Amino acid sequence: MNLVLMVWRQENARTVGHMQRIEAKDISPDMSFLEMLDVVNQRLTVAGQSPITFDHDCREGICGSCGVVINGVPHGPQPGTTTCQLHMRHFRDGQVVVIEPFRARAFPVIRDLMIDRSAFDRVIAAGGFITSPTGSAPDGNAMLVSKGAADAAMDAAACIGCGACVAACPNASAMLFVGAKVSHLGLLPQGRPERWSRVHAMVAAMDAEGFGGCTNYLECTAVCPKNVSPDFIGRLNRDLIGAVFLARPRVASTEAG
Amino acid sequence: MQRLFYDTIKGGDFRAREHNVYRLAEISNQIIDQCVAQGVPFAREYGGQLANRSFGGAQVSRTFYARGQTGQQLLLGSYQALSRQIAAGQVKMFPRTEMLDLVVVDGRACGIVTRDLVSGAIESHAADAVILATGGYSNVFYLSTNAKGCNVTATWRAHKRGAGFANPCFTQIHPTCIPVTGDHQSKLTLMSESLRNDGRVWVPLRPSDQRPPAQIPEAERDYYLERRYPSFGNLVPRDVASRAAKAVCDENRGVGPGGRGVFLDFSDAISRQGEAVVRERYGNLFDMYERITAENPYKVPMRIYPAVHYTMGGLWVDYNLMTTVPGLFVLGEANFSDHGANRLGASALMQGLADGYFIIPYAIGGYLAGSKAGTASTDKPEFGAAKAQVKERANRLLARKGKRTAMSFHRELGKLLWENCGMARTAAGLQQALSRIPELREQFWREVMVPGGPEELNQSLESAGRVGDFLEFSELLCRDALAREESCGGHFRQEYQTPDGEARRDDARFAHVAVWEHRGDGQEPLRHTEPLSFANVHLAQRSYK
Numbered sequence: 001m002n003l004v005l006m007v008w009r010q011e012n013a014r015t016v017g018h019m020q021r022i023e024a025k026d027i028s029p030d031m032s033f034l035e036m037l038d039v040v041n042q043r044l045t046v047a048g049q050s051p052i053t054f055d056h057d058c059r060e061g062i063c064g065s066c067g068v069v070i071n072g073v074p075h076g077p078q079p080g081t082t083t084c085q086l087h088m089r090h091f092r093d094g095q096v097v098v099i100e101p102f103r104a105r106a107f108p109v110i111r112d113l114m115i116d117r118s119a120f121d122r123v124i125a126a127g128g129f130i131t132s133p134t135g136s137a138p139d140g141n142a143m144l145v146s147k148g149a150a151d152a153a154m155d156a157a158a159c160i161g162c163g164a165c166v167a168a169c170p171n172a173s174a175m176l177f178v179g180a181k182v183s184h185l186g187l188l189p190q191g192r193p194e195r196w197s198r199v200h201a202m203v204a205a206m207d208a209e210g211f212g213g214c215t216n217y218l219e220c221t222a223v224c225p226k227n228v229s230p231d232f233i234g235r236l237n238r239d240l241i242g243a244v245f246l247a248r249p250r251v252a253s254t255e256a257g
Numbered sequence: 258m259q260r261l262f263y264d265t266i267k268g269g270d271f272r273a274r275e276h277n278v279y280r281l282a283e284i285s286n287q288i289i290d291q292c293v294a295q296g297v298p299f300a301r302e303y304g305g306q307l308a309n310r311s312f313g314g315a316q317v318s319r320t321f322y323a324r325g326q327t328g329q330q331l332l333l334g335s336y337q338a339l340s341r342q343i344a345a346g347q348v349k350m351f352p353r354t355e356m357l358d359l360v361v362v363d364g365r366a367c368g369i370v371t372r373d374l375v376s377g378a379i380e381s382h383a384a385d386a387v388i389l390a391t392g393g394y395s396n397v398f399y400l401s402t403n404a405k406g407c408n409v410t411a412t413w414r415a416h417k418r419g420a421g422f423a424n425p426c427f428t429q430i431h432p433t434c435i436p437v438t439g440d441h442q443s444k445l446t447l448m449s450e451s452l453r454n455d456g457r458v459w460v461p462l463r464p465s466d467q468r469p470p471a472q473i474p475e476a477e478r479d480y481y482l483e484r485r486y487p488s489f490g491n492l493v494p495r496d497v498a499s500r501a502a503k504a505v506c507d508e509n510r511g512v513g514p515g516g517r518g519v520f521l522d523f524s525d526a527i528s529r530q531g532e533a534v535v536r537e538r539y540g541n542l543f544d545m546y547e548r549i550t551a552e553n554p555y556k557v558p559m560r561i562y563p564a565v566h567y568t569m570g571g572l573w574v575d576y577n578l579m580t581t582v583p584g585l586f587v588l589g590e591a592n593f594s595d596h597g598a599n600r601l602g603a604s605a606l607m608q609g610l611a612d613g614y615f616i617i618p619y620a621i622g623g624y625l626a627g628s629k630a631g632t633a634s635t636d637k638p639e640f641g642a643a644k645a646q647v648k649e650r651a652n653r654l655l656a657r658k659g660k661r662t663a664m665s666f667h668r669e670l671g672k673l674l675w676e677n678c679g680m681a682r683t684a685a686g687l688q689q690a691l692s693r694i695p696e697l698r699e700q701f702w703r704e705v706m707v708p709g710g711p712e713e714l715n716q717s718l719e720s721a722g723r724v725g726d727f728l729e730f731s732e733l734l735c736r737d738a739l740a741r742e743e744s745c746g747g748h749f750r751q752e753y754q755t756p757d758g759e760a761r762r763d764d765a766r767f768a769h770v771a772v773w774e775h776r777g778d779g780q781e782p783l784r785h786t787e788p789l790s791f792a793n794v795h796l797a798q799r800s801y802k
Contacts, residue, residue: 006724030438058404125344129337130296134614137294144305153298247497
């Protein structure tokens, strides 16, 4: 099939970007979206034009590197699917496909469709962990975890940190991402000692990075490729209230170990 | 533990070091404890204890898991622990940075040269010791289940600076991947091996049977793994399952477009345990399969075919994980140490985490104690020389302005290797590849087209540099496969097989590790050997019947 791509081209974060019209001919419906971009890039290269820069790595929906806004929707039209696993059979012959980077103040464009998501790394570094120096762990079965808690923690841990939630949110809020991590760790007994300090630290880091607040649009869950539940945002809010009343804010434990 | 030790040695077809494998098995429990403490959400029994399941190459349930994404969750656990150290100032992270050379001063590894992938700046980093954990080289085949970014560059450059490369021909082909659909294919998707616990593998009994699977009656199906290996059945190790799939497809009994595929059928599991149980165990994998193929595996059997997945070979390391270059240590898939000629399911993460969490912290001390800390400096002339070489190479790539992209060369190389150095290898095929690779390499350096400049973000340049290294490394891969005149694990030479088509080892001549020494571009590399001795296990022909 033949498509018309409207692709966002931007040299770097300091320059102004623009849309470029690129024809993508003879596209197989069995191609993934990124394979389609590969084909387009090969043709651009041979024609002496600069190929489209985009992030990608595992191409099986688990690394969280890829992700573009396709016709206004982060990761495109198929629910619960990352860009790399979206296949061209979901598009029509002759369709115009608008491709843009994830947009948010906290995610500056590096080039074209590639964005800098290191804000997420800094939010995790602020408290998205359990302090457990290597070599000092107790027996894994010493602390029993109910199947319900383990399953719920796993549901939250499914987040791949792609940032689609931020791109979809009118407020560019990262509450789903932070809620997922706070819930994953807070639901497990291992993560409970740091439950309150973690919430404080991660929410503070999230605000400092320039992510907005949640006003319950729930656009985030609509585009989440891992179908992370909005319940975790509720849990984050409850934990934050708990933290305000039950514990003083303190910097999460950062000693070496 | 004894069982894990023995299974790993046997699974590796007796081509791994016995004491290394013993250590790995010994540490395995601590890894789980550590990961639980980090918050990895392992599956639990109703009583709250950790749940287990069985995995390829094992007849016992001993694998801990987190739905179908155990590896990913273990990675996130490490990432979180690492993030904590970054915040604490213990670790400095260089995201979007690629290592392009190793710097050796007075015979010791003293640092590396990197390229900042965003600015294009070439930088030097001096160090008391260098640790590489840069993964395997499956992507030399172009199509593999590895992430697109995986490459051989760091280990290859270290090899060219003096580190011996061990057993490069030991590559693993994973049996449960989604079949190739066309030339545009950029990677192959792995369906977790856990699927073989409940799925049954079969092909039609008659060649070229085009009927839809539902219309093929039970009597006309060949459950070939259960037939050939009654005691392990669908859970035979990866190399055995992959070769068996290739064999039935070579008999023209493959299914799906192109005939390179076999069925993995869940209908028995669904009727026995109910769809809900199957969904709970494999829901995310089934969804992924449907996204890629547009077929519903709850209704029609999956189609799978083997694909390159893991490389057991890697830089040679001693028991302390140090290479032949003092001060250069290698961890995880990038080294060669524990899996012999074939790796069992669930043991890549086990080895990576064992090396990183529990071995290197103790093993590196001996080296560090023997030298004065903090003496390394980027002022040494070796750093300047390495930087100049790296820059010169990038400029050479950019200057060509030919007609072909690096990706097209990579794809051609991959096809050549898959055909001649893939699941079944012959001396003639390997010789053919060995004569073709240098031609392809020359053509690459003559005709490659790399747009953009050196000092900017340039994905084409990154890719071209890696393809250039694959084009050098692939020759060593084929050379090693040619020199090892036996079949073992993932290395199957058609000349060396038993009458019923199983791998035939030659313990008298090849019970050793082959370690290659680089002697300069254009020079034949030298093959050294490290004999393998076994004090506790008896060398037997692997049997999964």
